[in-house]
Amino acid sequence: MSVFLIACIVLSYLFWIKCIYRHHPKTLKKSLKHLMTVGAGSETAVSDVRALIVTAHPDDECMFFAPTIIRLLQLKASVHLLCLSEGNYYNQGAQRKQELCDSCAVLGIPASQITIVQHKDLPDDPKAKWSIALVSSVIMKHLRTHSFNMVLTFDGKGVSGHANHISIYNAVSHLAFTGQVPQDCCLLSLVTVDLFRKYIFFLDLPLSWLLTSSLCCTISCQGYMQAKAAMLCHRSQLLWFRYLYVTFSRYMFTNTFRIIPHGPKDFKIY
Ligand SMILES: [Zn+2]
Numbered sequence: 001m002s003v004f005l006i007a008c009i010v011l012s013y014l015f016w017i018k019c020i021y022r023h024h025p026k027t028l029k030k031s032l033k034h035l036m037t038v039g040a041g042s043e044t045a046v047s048d049v050r051a052l053i054v055t056a057h058p059d060d061e062c063m064f065f066a067p068t069i070i071r072l073l074q075l076k077a078s079v080h081l082l083c084l085s086e087g088n089y090y091n092q093g094a095q096r097k098q099e100l101c102d103s104c105a106v107l108g109i110p111a112s113q114i115t116i117v118q119h120k121d122l123p124d125d126p127k128a129k130w131s132i133a134l135v136s137s138v139i140m141k142h143l144r145t146h147s148f149n150m151v152l153t154f155d156g157k158g159v160s161g162h163a164n165h166i167s168i169y170n171a172v173s174h175l176a177f178t179g180q181v182p183q184d185c186c187l188l189s190l191v192t193v194d195l196f197r198k199y200i201f202f203l204d205l206p207l208s209w210l211l212t213s214s215l216c217c218t219i220s221c222q223g224y225m226q227a228k229a230a231m232l233c234h235r236s237q238l239l240w241f242r243y244l245y246v247t248f249s250r251y252m253f254t255n256t257f258r259i260i261p262h263g264p265k266d267f268k269i270y
Contacts, residue, residue, distance in 0.1 A: 017202060020209045024218055028071060031215050035259075039149065039186045049077035050146065054139060054153040054172070056164035057087040057124055058100035058116070059234040063245065064159050064190060066107065066227035068152060068217040068255045073108045080113040082142050084135065084168065089124040092236050102233035106226060115142065122164075129163050135171035140180060150186045152257060157192035159251065177263035187260035188215060197250060204250040213256035227252050 029046055036044035051072055053065050061069065061081055072079050081104060086093035097116055104114050117138060122130055143151070153172050158165030169189055175181050191213060197204050208216055219227065231246050232238070246252055 013203075013206070017205050020205055021218065021220075024216075028215075028217060029075065032075070032077075035186045035188075035214060036149065040184045044149070047076040049075070049150055050080075050148045051077055051150040051152060052080045052082055052142065052146070052148040054082045054084070054151060054168055056084050056154075056162065056168060058083060058096040059087070059103070059231070059237050060165070061100070061109075062103050062107065062227055062230040062234070063249070064154070064251050065152065065255065066230060067219045067223065067251075067253060068215075068257075069107050069109065070219050070223045070226055071217040078113070079109055080146060080148070081109055081115070082139070083114070083116045084119075084130070084138065085122050085124045085164065086116055086118050087124045089126075090236075093118075095236050096234070099234045099236060103230040106230040106233060124164065126162050126164070128167075130167035130171070132167070132171045132174050135167055136175050136180075139168075139171060140175060143181065143185065149184055150188065151181070152188045152190065155189035155192050155258065159190060159192050173260055176260045179263045181262065183262055187262070188257035189260050191256040191258055193250065199248040199250070201248050201250055202253050205254055208250070208254050208256045211256070214259045215257040216254065217256075218254040224253055 032046045032049060033044065036046075036049060049072065053061060053069065055061055055065070060083070069079055083100060087096040100116060101111060101114060104111070119134070119138075121134055139151070151172065154165040154169045156166060156169050156173075158169065172187055172189070176187050181187060193204070197207060205218060208218070228246055231242070231252075
């Protein structure tokens with residue numbers, strides 16, 4: 001009897017995942033339209049999305065943001081990547097830059113839309129808190145040049161807790177709070193989930209769907225294979241535990257985001 005009950009629960013859970021997945025393209029378009037319309041004040045098509053993904057290291061784009069990048073590109077949005085370091089912690093910067101370009105080619109981001117920053121004060125170091133002023137100025141310069149209407153980055157826990165990831169969130173929050181980012185530019189932070197949810201792969205989808213978020217992106221098996229192929233371009237990072245990550249992490253399959261609210265336009269610091 002109990003075996004029958006467990007089988008019913010498992011099958012129901014899998015059926016639930018299938019239902020969410022089937023309706024996902026429609027709900028994703030609706031969420032994106034809503035986010036863009038709230039920012040711009042008028043109806044905006046999904047293909048008008050000009051998204052900037054801000055990461056700290058080569059490999060962040062596929063380890064953490066692949067479902068979003070793949071879905072946005074499928075919807076004909078324009079996706080740019082700003083990576084704030086070359087990932088030189090083990091003196092492999094040159095190799096990692098090339099790996100990033102290869103990974104983006106697999107994900108579908110054109111080389112002309114990738115920017116990798118090399119700055120001595122933005123070291124790849126899990127203990128280094130980057131300057132909010134410096135990171136803010138780099139992001140703002142990029143925003144002004146390309147007129148993005150969506151910026152996606154880490155949240156205050158940085159998914160992995162890496163100090164560089166958290167520094168980007170602090171800088172974007174600062175820009176938002178001080179009203180420096182145009183109101184029509186939607187700012188989104190990637191939700192950090194607990195360790196259990198982080199490693200249950202596609203089984204996390206109902207929880208991501210149930211818990212409140214502003215945007216949820218999930219991909220098909222084909223999309224997952226694309227994300228995995230992108231990760232395999234980061235040859236210098238393919239240690240044994242990375243294979244476990246690629247196999248079990250929900251971030252390879254699902255991303256959820258929350259809005260970073262804009263502050264008042266005329267905010268001044270005295
Ligand atoms: Zn990173």
